[in-house]
Amino acid sequence: MTTSEKPTPGTVHLVGAGPGDPGLITVRAVQCLKEADLVLYDYLANPTLVEYASPGAELVRLGRHDQGRSLTPDEISEIMVEAALEGRTVVRLKGGDASIFARGIDEAGACRAAGVAFEIVPGITSGLATAAYAEIPLTHHEDASAVALVTGHERDDKEESHLDYQALAAFPGTLVFYMGVKWAGRWSGALLEHGKPPDTPVAVVQWCSRARQQTVKCTLDTVVDVIGEKGIRPPSLFVVGRVVDHAPTLSWFQERPLFGTSVLVAGSRQTASNLRGKLSVLGAEVLTQPAIRIxxxxxxxxxxxxxxxxxxxxxxxxxxxxxxxxxxxxxxxxxxxxxxxxxxxxxxxxxxxxxxxxxxxxxxxxxxxxxxxxxxxxxxxxxxxxxxxxxxxxxxxxxxxxxxxxxxxxxxxxxxxxxxxxVDEPNQDVADALKAGEIHWITVTSSPTARSLVRLYGEALRSAKIVSISPLTTATLKELGYDPVFEARPHTVDGMVSALVEHGGQAD
CATH class of the missing domain: 3.40.50.10090 (Rossmann fold)
Known part of the structure; x- marks a missing residue:
């Protein structure tokens, strides 16, 4: 190619990552990730999903609410379009569904304006996943024949609200508010002002489909106080309506044996994938660190x-x-x-x-x-x-x-x-979680993995408890100064899983 020739533009894939459970990503989404040269993912997308990308892909984690300045939507679109014009295949991985309160249409518009081919891959939106993972039936043959997905935070530059709260207060079904934590007083107050009964049941579902999921029930007139008392933060959804009364105290998801347990799985990609799958099915939140490559x-x-x-x-x-x-x-x-x-x-x-x-x-x-x-x-x-x-x-x-x-x-x-x-670089999501004390267990499946983990994270590993797969791995860990809490019996991945379940998951 001569210097005057321009590269053939790549394609941008606007991909919905689903609500958080990595098992809910679509087959098409995985295909896009495997073909990507650049993956731009935000904190609402489960970070383990980027493991579907090829080893040579560039992975860019976008900011989150509590960690410094985040890129603006326009800046993200600019990065995305420029990469595609350079001939790269880009995946923009977005939590939930790219077309529901996710600015997907704006990013599609930026691609169209630049002459870049794009594709929109739908994902399961968190509002609908709540029905399954919190066992709140959004529709019910007696209590709700319709459901409305509503934003709890409209753009700050809007001169007036586009929401008709009188119609919403009279809506004959279930309301699901997204992005509503900070502005709960505004939307709940507006509903009350327009005649919604104060004792209308409300369920606040935080981190839907993740191992840290929690559901708090209250009423429309107490939701603001409950947010403060429980310290509820984003990402959270608010389900408003009588269907909330049908939800059990604990959903099937929360009754799984490793629910609420966070595990760091390290090792080769194949071993880590196998162990992650077994732990996720049991309810654990799994982060991975490919400590070695085979x-x-x-x-x-x-x-x-x-x-x-x-x-x-x-x-x-x-x-x-x-x-x-x-x-x-x-x-x-x-x-x-x-x-x-x-x-x-x-x-x-x-x-x-x-x-x-x-x-x-x-x-x-x-x-x-x-x-x-x-x-x-x-x-x-x-x-x-x-x-x-x-x-x-x-x-x-x-x-x-x-x-x-x-x-x-x-x-x-x-x-x-x-x-x-x-592996030369630590996983930033893992480093942040270790620093915050959010990881309960670390599984170590070989001596090379043990040495790599210590090199990558050092003293930060002491914030969690370590599980070893075998006597050889245990000996290496002890030489490095990190004694495991227990050793798998038998010395297999299944043995590690059984030991975690037997110890009750939580490393208290």
């Missing part, structure tokens, strides 16, 4: 030379799921399959490693649940004292199991099938 070895030649004769070994030993993936993917890459292993027997250190082998339809001959290198080494020697051992490992690593085998007189060939690379 990548290919810099040079495959040593591994390829060994894998050419892989069928000659008596035992192939795996010490981690990443080792399994790296080993088997390289076998498959060479045009072979599991038959290349010939008559070799397979040993797996830990239940999680054994489970990863099953993904390739391989069932280990030896797989103790407990991660104990000394015991496994002795079992292997008892089974094949004169055998030839091959161990798949990380580049630059020196597995304890290999040392144990060699001390017992075994010959062990070690093949590097992956590398761990430390």
């Amino acid at each position: 990548v290919e070895p810099e040079d495959w030649e040593p591994a390829d030379a060994v894998l050419e004769k892989v069928g000659e070994y008596d035992w192939i030993v795996f010490t981690s799921g990443n080792g399994v993936d790296g080993f088997m993917n390289r076998i498959l890459h060479s045009g072979r399959d599991a038959r290349a292993l010939g008559g070799a027997r397979i040993a797996a250190l830990g239940k999680g490693t054994a489970e990863r082998l099953r993904n390739y339809h391989l069932f280990p001959d030896l797989a103790p649940d407990k991660v104990d290198p000394s015991a496994l080494a002795q079992d292997l020697m008892d089974s094949a004292r004169d055998g030839a051992f091959l161990m798949a490992r990380a580049a630059g690593d020196r597995p304890v199991l290999a040392e144990e085998l060699e001390e017992l007189g075994a010959g062990v060939d070690q093949v590097p099938v992956y590398r761990t690379v430390d």
Whole structure:
């Protein structure tokens, strides 16, 4: 391309992130995130959603109410349009639905004026999610045949309100007010002034569909006092109408075993995603820190030379799921399959490693649940004292199991099938949450993850309690000066989840 040529403009995707539960994002939204070069996301969008973006995407967290100056809507539109004109694919990730009290139409207008292609991807708006997560039926066959979504804060530059409070006070159904905390006195007073009964039930739902969700019931004439007494802050919704009386004291969402618990999940992207999914289903608020990245070895030649004769070994030993993936993917890459292993027997250190082998339809001959290198080494020697051992490992690593085998007189060939690379930058959302004491537990799934976490966050980790996956990880944590509260039994992701549930979630 010559200097006079302009890049082909990219596309802007205005994406609704849903109300907060990361499981409520749409399939199309995930597709857009995976294709994005730039993701602009605000604090109402669950920060874990940006993990769907590719590793090379630029992630820009926009401001929040309590943390300094926020960019203006015009400034955000300018950044978005300029990036698209440079040929980049942009995702503007907005809490809830991009077209409901979210200025999505203004941002679409900025794209159209600049000649930039755009797409609007709908999301579940918080007002409707309240019906499910707080169990408040916005419509009811006896009490409400209609529902109205109303702003609690109109633009400051409007000369007069566009809301007809007389009509709203007489509305034959449910009113749901967005952005209404600061201006509760204004909208509730206007409804009362126009004849809405003072004892009209009101539910204040804060952080809908997040683990910190809370629902406070009151009446129209007491809502302002309740906001002050309970210290309620945004983001909060106000449901006004008789349907509030149908809501239970605790919704199904709030009765889940880890509701109200905040967990920092660290590790490789695959491990973190697996653990996050299991914890989220149980009600936990999960933040993630990809402490390490799993990548290919810099040079495959040593591994390829060994894998050419892989069928000659008596035992192939795996010490981690990443080792399994790296080993088997390289076998498959060479045009072979599991038959290349010939008559070799397979040993797996830990239940999680054994489970990863099953993904390739391989069932280990030896797989103790407990991660104990000394015991496994002795079992292997008892089974094949004169055998030839091959161990798949990380580049630059020196597995304890290999040392144990060699001390017992075994010959062990070690093949590097992956590398761990430390993540350089801490997750700012995680750093803020640790500083504020908002994280209850930290799950540590490997020794490299432990070292990376300490390097990234240091003393801030002491504001939460630590869970270790295995004795090896525990030993590393103790060497670093961070003793875990408990160790998973069995030494797997499922073991960590069970331990958290058993301890009641909250780290009091």
